[in-house]
Amino acid sequence: MIGLKSTLNCIDNSGALIVECVNILKNKVTNGWGSVGDEIVVVVQKARPVSAAAQASVNAVKVRRGDVRRAVIVRTRKLVRRPDGSYIRFDDNAAVLLNNKREMLGTRIGGIVSSDLRLKGWGKIVSLAPRVV
Amino acid sequence: MASLTRKARRREAYSMKLEIDSFSGYRIYPSKGKLFVRGDSKVFRFASSKNASLFLQRKNPRKIAWTVVYRKMHKKGITEEVAKKRSRKTVKHQRGIVGADLATIAARRNQTAAVRTQQRLAAITKAKTEKKEKEVKKAKPQRPVAASGPKVSKQQMKGGKAGR
Known part of the structure; x- marks a missing residue:
């Protein structure tokens, strides 16, 4: 249940740590609430500090504070109903940043994600995640 | 009947994946x-x-009487299983092994010493007579070796004109 001003943890290696939701994209059905697998627009509220040495390497920080980016929700505190009728909920809200082509901005994911993502067409994220529940 | 129960068990195992409640079991x-x-x-x-709520209240399932953990701790409703385990015993079992089935093994075991010595004597005498016969046979054939067939030169064997 992600809406305007919701803060989410960013669990990829794009450099963002905490992002704030400013818009839910194309989701009129749920009255503007986003759930796992939904695309949102976020503002980066907290990012890893940019250092010159790290900038040249692969793990370069790609975003800074105040950047506006697309993201996809991967975990929610709100219960999400599975197709088989069971429910799943997590301890926090989390997202993964995307570029304009709906591809991942980072190259890695550092946390558990919901397997509902695969059903919604985010198989790439599911395959990168260290654990899927 | 046995097959039916097995079938039922198999059906349960394949079609349903049962999970275990992490609080109550x-x-x-x-x-x-x-x-x-x-x-x-x-x-x-x-x-x-109910289970979710108690877990989120950080209750300890070991202190709540109806959970599986509690019942196991206080040995509730497991008397039958214990009795069953005790009744189990190792049973010595005889069976045939490679090259000797059960019947031959049993026969050997039931032999008396006398029969065995008799057999041994018989075997010895038999072997002796066979040896004697062999020696007799060996003594007879003392023919000269390699005296058959006309002699052919090697050159011819390799092929003169006839070979072409």
């Missing part, structure tokens, strides 16, 4: 229950909201 049937993933990415499954 109850079974969770498909399409039931809630999954809770904690911040340290530990997964907890609850069969009912």
